[in-house]
Amino acid sequence: MRRALLFFVLGAVVVAAGLIGLSLYSARPPETEVIAVPTQGTTKGSPAAPVTIIEFADFQCSHCADFASGTLKRLEREYIATGKVKLIFRHFPVLGQESVWAAIGAECASQQGKFWAFHDLLFRARKGVDSGAFRPARLLTYAKELGLDEEAFRACLQGGQVAEKVRADIQEGVKYGVEGTPSFVIQGRLIVGNQPYDVFKEAIEEALSQSK
Amino acid sequence: MWTSWHRRILVIASILGVGISAYLGYTKISGSSLVCLGRGCDIVNSSPYATVMGIPVAFLGLGMYLLLLLLAIWEGSLDRLRTAVGSSRSYISPFTVHPFLLRATIFAIALAGTIYSAYLTAIELFWLRAICSWCVASAVLVTLIAATSAHGLFLGHLE
Numbered sequence: 400m401r402r403a404l405l406f407f408v409l410g411a412v413v414v415a416a417g418l419i420g421l422s423l424y425s426a427r428p429p430e431t432e433v434i435a436v437p438t439q440g441t442t443k444g445s446p447a448a449p450v451t452i453i454e455f456a457d458f459q460c461s462h463c464a465d466f467a468s469g470t471l472k473r474l475e476r477e478y479i480a481t482g483k484v485k486l487i488f489r490h491f492p493v494l495g496q497e498s499v500w501a502a503i504g505a506e507c508a509s510q511q512g513k514f515w516a517f518h519d520l521l522f523r524a525r526k527g528v529d530s531g532a533f534r535p536a537r538l539l540t541y542a543k544e545l546g547l548d549e550e551a552f553r554a555c556l557q558g559g560q561v562a563e564k565v566r567a568d569i570q571e572g573v574k575y576g577v578e579g580t581p582s583f584v585i586q587g588r589l590i591v592g593n594q595p596y597d598v599f600k601e602a603i604e605e606a607l608s609q610s611k
Numbered sequence: 612m613w614t615s616w617h618r619r620i621l622v623i624a625s626i627l628g629v630g631i632s633a634y635l636g637y638t639k640i641s642g643s644s645l646v647c648l649g650r651g652c653d654i655v656n657s658s659p660y661a662t663v664m665g666i667p668v669a670f671l672g673l674g675m676y677l678l679l680l681l682l683a684i685w686e687g688s689l690d691r692l693r694t695a696v697g698s699s700r701s702y703i704s705p706f707t708v709h710p711f712l713l714r715a716t717i718f719a720i721a722l723a724g725t726i727y728s729a730y731l732t733a734i735e736l737f738w739l740r741a742i743c744s745w746c747v748a749s750a751v752l753v754t755l756i757a758a759t760s761a762h763g764l765f766l767g768h769l770e
Contacts, residue, residue: 400711400768407719415726418663418671422730426659461657527654527741 436480441505441514443475444485449610450603452484453584455491455572458501458533462593463581464522470596478603488518489568491580497533502565504538507555511547520545586610613686613714617763621683621717621756628676628752631745635669651741660734668731672749675724679717679756686713711768718764721757728753 436443452474456463471486478484490505492498501521508517520541526532535556542552555561575584583590583599586606590598638645638656645652655661661668689710728750735742 403711404715404718404764404768407715408722411719411722412726415723415730418723418727419730422660422663422668425662425664461654465657526739527651530740 436475438515440509441488442485443488443515444479445482446485448479448482448485450478450484450586450606452486452599452603453489453571453575454486455489455568455575455577455580455582455584457490457492457494457498457580458505458518458521459492459494459498459525459528460580461525464525466581466593467519467522470593470599473596474599474603477600483607484603488514489571490565491569491572491577491582492565493580495529497529497531499562499565500535500538501533502568503556503561504533504535504541504552506561506564507538507552508542508545508547510555510561511551513545513547516545517541613710613763613767617759618683618687620759622680622687624752624756624759625676625680625683628749628756629673629680631749631752632669632672632676635745635749636667636673639667639669645743645745648744649742651735651739652743652745654741655735655739655743655746658734658739660731660739672724675720675753679720682713682717682720686710686717689713711764714760714764714767718757718760721753721760724753725750725757 437445439446454466456466474484474486479486490502492502505514505517505521508514521533524532524537524541531537538556539549539553543549572582575582576589577584579591581593585599585602586609588602588606590602635645635656639661645656647653656669663671689707728746731746732750735746
């Protein structure tokens with residue numbers, strides 16, 4: 400019986416090890432898909448696009464990260480790269496102090512033309528709320544990773560100018576009725592939460608038909 | 612001896628496990644927020660570690676607990692399946708198997724679940740730095756099932 404039990408134990412260990420391997424494999428960062436999308440500051444897409452989506456997000460929010468890695472990629476392919484939609488990112492840091500730091504860091508990266516690269520990096524690096532992932536020292540290492548001018552980035556983090564821009568974004572969100580993240584405004588219509596792709600598609604199609 | 616207490620613990624823990632994993636799975640596919648002690652549940656449930664090759668881990672857990680529940684009920688009914696017919700013969704039902712086989716299978720499944728839960732808990736603590744209270748509850752349940760079945764196996768077959 401002891402020998403038979405040993406086989407059961409070995410089987411259990413092999414199954415568990417296999418599952419852990421599969422888990423680590425499927426959790427690896429996705430290969431970045433290169434789509435030719437023009438960007439300017441916190442705007443993604445052609446300035447002449449007939450439909451505008453304003454996204455209000457917090458870099459510490461998990462549903463915002465899900466949107467960035469899921470629905471946004473599909474919107475880029477279907478609507479932004481085709482010149483029908485432009486997406487403007489606005490900061491709405493509500494979860495904690497590090498949300499504000501991350502927003503400021505992203506604006507500093509924007510000054511050096513790397514907002515979207517920083518945006519993607521922050522969502523990948525996101526851990527728990529105020530867990531230290533977005534401390535100013537960490538933000539500096541991300542800036543270094545993206546090849547930004549470190550001194551300019553550090554000076555920007557310490558200066559108050561960018562914080563003003565973040566505050567203005569929050570005020571704009573409040574004006575639209577935003578209460579949580581992520582929230583989206585598509586031609587005046589407010590969409591709350593990381594809704595399925597079809598919800599965005601429907602709102603965009605409606606806005607496109609109105610703009611004709 | 613594998614006692615009625617072992618059976619009760621296995622059945623109750625499996626039923627609780629089915630409830631927890633069904634709730635976690637439902638919130639995962641519906642995208643709704645979890646009712647949580649603390650604020651780590653949504654961070655954990657939306658992390659890439661909450662799915663394996665596209666399958667929510669909660670559904671793997673649900674499958675495991677349902678299987679454990681089925682095996683525990685089967686094991687508990689073995690005595691009744693082997694009903695005496697007359698005085699000398701026994702009727703062996705198609706569901707009658709050696710109790711050791713069922714008990715060792717329960718133990719092996721729960722052991723694999725315990726190892727995997729330990730891995731997930733380590734990911735929560737050291738990588739995500741967020742704790743999902745439901746996931747911890749499930750880890751405790753599967754560990755309890757593994758320990759109970761190990762104890763019963765030791766007393767009933769190895770001592």
